[in-house]
Amino acid sequence: MTTIKTSPTTTDLLPEALRNDFPILNGDLHPGQSLAFLDNAASTQRPVQVIDAISTVYQRDYANVHRGIHTLSERSTELYEQAREKVRALIGAEHAREIIFTQGTTASINLVARSWGDENLRPGDEVLTTVMEHHSNLVPWQQAVGRSGAVLRHVPLTDDGRLNMEAFDRLLSERTKLVAVASVSNTLGTINPIEQIVARAHAAGAVVLVDAAQSVPHQPTDVRAWDADFVAFSGHKMLGPSGVGVLYGKEGLLDAMPPFFGGGSMISEVQFDRFTPAELPAKFEAGTPPIVPVIAMSAAIEYLNRVGLDAIHRHEQTLTRRAYDALAGVEGLRILGPAPEHRSGLVSFVFERIHAHEFAQVLNDRFGIAVRAGHHCTQPLHALLGITASTRASFYLYNRPEEVDRLLEGVVAVQELFAPRGRRRRRKPDE
Amino acid sequence: MSTEEEVYQEHILDHYEDPFHRGTLSGATHAHEGKNPLCGDVVRIELILDQSDDEGGKVVDLYFTGEGCVISQASASMLLEAVYGKTVDDLKQFSAEQMLELYGPRLTPNRQQCCLLSWKVLQSAVHAPIEDAG
Helix, strand or coil: CCCCCCCCCHHHCCCHHHHHHCHHHCCEEECCEECEECECCCCCCCCHHHHHHHHHHHHHHCCCCCCCCCHHHHHHHHHHHHHHHHHHHHHCCCCHHHEEEECCHHHHHHHHHHHHHHHHCCCCCEEEEECCCCHHHCHHHHHHHHHHCCEEEEECECCCCCECHHHHHHHCCCCEEEEEEECECCCCCEECCHHHHHHHHHHCCCEEEEECCCCCCCCCCCHHHHCCCEEEEECCCCCCCCCCEEEEECHHHHHHCCCCCCCCCCEEEEECCEEEECCCCHHHCCCCCCHHHHHHHHHHHHHHHHHCHHHHHHHHHHHHHHHHHHHHCCCCEEEECCCHHHECCEEEEEECCCCHHHHHHHHHHHHCEECEEECCCCHHHHHHCCCCCEEEEECCCCCCHHHHHHHHHHHHHHHHHCCCCCCCCCCCCCC | CCCHHHHCCHHHHHHHHCCCCECCCCCCCEEEEEEECCCCEEEEEEEEEECCCCCCCEEEEEEEEEECCHHHHHHHHHHHHHHCCCEHHHHHHCCHHHHHHHHCCCCCHHHHHHHHHHHHHHHHHCCCECCCCC
8 A cells, every 4th residue: 555655835836726716626526525626627627706707798798899889798898808918918919909719728739730731831841840730730730632633741759748849850850740749748748849849940931830739728838938930729728618719820820820700800801702811810710609618718718817727736746746746656557658757737547457447437426536548639649658548637727635635545546446356256057 | 435446356356356357358359458547547349249040149269468457457447357258239239338337346537438448449349340250
């Protein structure tokens, strides 16, 4: 039985009282069993401030945006555009018009792959991605090179699960037109050196898209310090609603790109046989946008700003180190990805013989712990690591050291439950 | 009462650790392999069917191989044990509902897929003669 001797570094932990803001965390999952929600890399929970924001808009302010002369449309439009400004400030963009609201990270990346990709990729060009990308930053590029005749290449890993930067340098060439990379791996937890990657890519003449879905919610972001050309992330991974995300793009690039979706809002003028696109950001926001999710995401950003993204990062680092150290002591358990100092707030692991789904099932049923089990939308990475599935615990601002300890207790219990013990199936009389 | 004790009942773990007819079958006449993409479970079933009479045939023998979660592997063992010695018609009429009943504990829809993998493979296998068998 593995036990933890160290006590949490309380100075780096956020106050436990903020859990009171999250109604879903405060009921029992099963009778007598509280919930430990450790599936935050998939989606997070919402504080009452976000839930109330949704309710308030619908009760007081809701109408379509950018259309009406009437009071409610003006109010909704103002809230919607305030949200854009809030996102701009969150990620340190220069202009609010560089913030495009989308349906999520996947939609943001597909927008770039379709609009920028189809305009700029030619046969013989190369798109450079990495072996640790989520399917959402892989499949759109497979499709884009399929349409254009360009070639897709993948930066490999070091032995400890970080990007192999020497291989990156070798793969980068004048043929490379775009580098698509995650700021944080959703499976390994690896924090990638985005500034370094962007600098080298720019020196080779390539633009860079950063899938920041796993980093924007968990640490301060400065897209100008990164010098990234495109940055994509989602609302639902940062206490906001699902169905809304962001594409940041440098103004010059977005201006030069053709619109992706055509329809209302994205035009300045339409005749029967042609249209003139609108200016940024409307050019990329065809149709009625996710109005209330955008406004609610803005409330989520306010919440995160009040707690402080630096403080959230330190809190998660404390929990991650505790989980890493505890799980590393479990015999037969293999942690995927690098040491705690190179990782964000998640730990994925595999156990010899025992399938990840058994962990998820027993942790849920007996310990009230929600974890992810499967390939986490990184099937090629799992294949590369020689596994089909892993179990992932991912943390956020409301998680506590006691939940990490409960996770370890659960993991040990799973190990014991499925340990071979010479069981015999009941034989039929004629067998 | 948590549901976990139900999902992993003792007789299921017995089947997992001490499976019925796990292995390959020499002289197999029919075989099929299937995957559950959600878990990466794999099950292959090999059969010897005797179709010399007019009654639709009989399952002479059957074996499974595979890897994956406890539910996928234990359910394969339970299924093979249940249909061993039955007629091909019995086997074809064995429904998905019966398979879930045979397993016992109530499963969520995702994990029903684990339980039904071997059942799907078996249903396909009876229609998948091995070309050079015989």
